[in-house]
Amino acid sequence: MPRDHPKVFVSYTHDSPEHLESVREFATFLRSGQGIDVVLDQWVSDRRQDWQAWATKNILESDFVIVVASEGYRRMGDGYGPNDRNPGGQAEAATLRDLLLGDRQDWTRKLLPVVLPGHGVEEIPQFLQPRAADHYVIGSITPEGTDELLRHLTGQPRHLLPPLGEQPVLPPRSGPASKRT
Structure with a gap:
């Protein structure tokens, strides 16, 4: 059953x-300003x-998982980070890799790589296919700067067939x- 407000981890x-x-700041914008039920x-x-x-x-109960690209997440997500840093990020990335391997079609739809201002596409972990799959570059934390992501989260396409x-x-x-x- 679809929710009135998509839940996003x-x-x-x-x-x-x-x-x-x-x-x-990004999560607050989505939750307070755009009606997205963000879990942070x-x-x-x-x-x-x-x-x-x-x-x-929360990952399993959410409609989508936003993966915020950063140098640290790329290292942890691809298994190159030092074991004594970001243990939570390492655990989440391992869980997401396993879910993606178990049901690629469903989890490719649900896993949304997001690049915040000041970061680059090269910071998306390889397991999320930074060049072969969609990702969302946030130009600014405004409705205009997040338009493509908001359309995906709310099921509102830019153009109708x-x-x-x-x-x-x-x-x-x-x-x-x-x-x-």
Whole structure:
């Protein structure tokens, strides 16, 4: 059953305090300004959490998972990051890789690589196919700057497929049924 507000889990790595703030600003924009039910770890209460269980539950219950591209996420997502950094990001990326492997069609639709201002497409992990599959470059954290992503999340295409018209009946140009002699 479709929801009135799509539920979106945000997966990212804690690369720096500035990156955390940028991700929180983007998530707040989607949630407060655009009606997207965003799940973000920064908004969880201060009580003790089993973060792996929390992330897995929310990933599986969400309509989409936004993967915020960054140098740290690319390293962790592709298995090159140091094991002692970003353990949450490593665990989430491993879960997402496994889900993608288990049902490529469904999870390709649900996993949305997002490039925030100040970042580049080269920061999308290879397992998310930065060149062979869609990704969303955010020009600015505004409705205009997020238009393509918002259209995908809300199922509102930019252009509608026109109706299929009737095929014309074309007389032959030669032969017995043609009008030429």
